Amino acid sequence: MHLKKEIKIVIVIIIFSIFFSFLYFSMFSEKDFKPKAMIGKNLPNLSSKTLYSEIEKDLKSIAENEKFILNVFASWCVPCKVEHPYLMKLKEQGFKIVAINYKDNPSNAKQFLEKYQNPFQEILLDPKGSLAINLGVFGVPETFIIDNNFKIIDKHIGPINENFFQKVMNIK
Amino acid sequence: MKYFFIFLLIFCNIVFADSKEKRTNEITKNLKCLVCQGQSVYESNSDFAIDIKNFVKQEIVKNKTDEEIYEFLKDKYGQNIIFNPTFTLSNSALWIVPILFFVIGSILVFRRMSAK
Incomplete structure (x- = not known):
């Protein structure tokens, strides 16, 4: 097969273009990590002492087969202050919100909630971050929407915003 | 004889603690710190990496195998938490x-x- 040199060069360029465009677009098809790996899975059965009662409680028993929001927060986390008004708004709309207090000092957490008000029905303590790992949490704040069968239907990394609020309202 | 048993106990403790530490290091070197830029869990001191290190240590104490630990973390964070996909x-x-x-x-x- 004796092709002209120019044709050979064109063929090589086409093959390389296809190959590199495949690599380029595959960079966007899957992100570096799957932050939403937990979506669609069942909520693990977690239990811990609570912030106010110091009694060991089970997350599923707090939820009582109701749709609810699970928020991971800490008093030292600045974005948690940013999202707090939206949590208050969700509480006003009648949503049950359960919190996990991540690697925090309980007295600081109480002060935080006194200052910004408490939107949470119950707050489980997670002093070593072990509950967070069971939920596939990357950092604080993180918010999960859980249906009445304890299935995680959505997750938001970072402070929740108006979009998330609207999404929760639509699910309701 | 009493001193021999005390010595044996201390020696075994050191050897087992060392092997557990080695296993923790080996596993965490193969885990990606998902909130860092190109660091492994072993190298990072972020909250995320510290949590994962503690978790791996606890699981080793519970006699979990490397595969069980990797499977659990893959389930929670996806396949990409492992450096060797x-x-x-x-x-x-x-x-x-x-x-x-x-x-x-x-x-x-x-x-x-x-x-x-």
Whole structure:
């Protein structure tokens, strides 16, 4: 097969273009990590002492087969202050919100909630971050929407915003 | 005799603690710190990495195997938490392309050499 040199060069360029465009677009098809790996899975059965009662409680028993929001927060986390008004708004709309207090000092957490008000029905303590790992949490704040069968239907990394609020309202 | 048992107990403790530490390090070196830029869990001191290190230590104490620990973390954080990913359709190019390049290169070199 004796092709002209120019044709050979064109063929090589086409093959390389296809190959590199495949690599380029595959960079966007899957992100570096799957932050939403937990979506669609069942909520693990977690239990811990609570912030106010110091009694060991089970997350599923707090939820009582109701749709609810699970928020991971800490008093030292600045974005948690940013999202707090939206949590208050969700509480006003009648949503049950359960919190996990991540690697925090309980007295600081109480002060935080006194200052910004408490939107949470119950707050489980997670002093070593072990509950967070069971939920596939990357950092604080993180918010999960859980249906009445304890299935995680959505997750938001970072402070929740108006979009998330609207999404929760639509699910309701 | 009493001192011998005390010595034996201390010696065993040190040896087992050391092997657990080694296993923790080996596992965390193969885990990606997902909130860092190109660091492993072993190298990072972020909250995320510290949590994972503590978790791995606890699981080793509970006599969990390496596979069980990796499977749990893959379930919670996805396949990409492992530095050494398993073969899937989406990452097939990663495994096939180097072999393909080697084969094509070898053919080209062989043809050129035989032409001479």
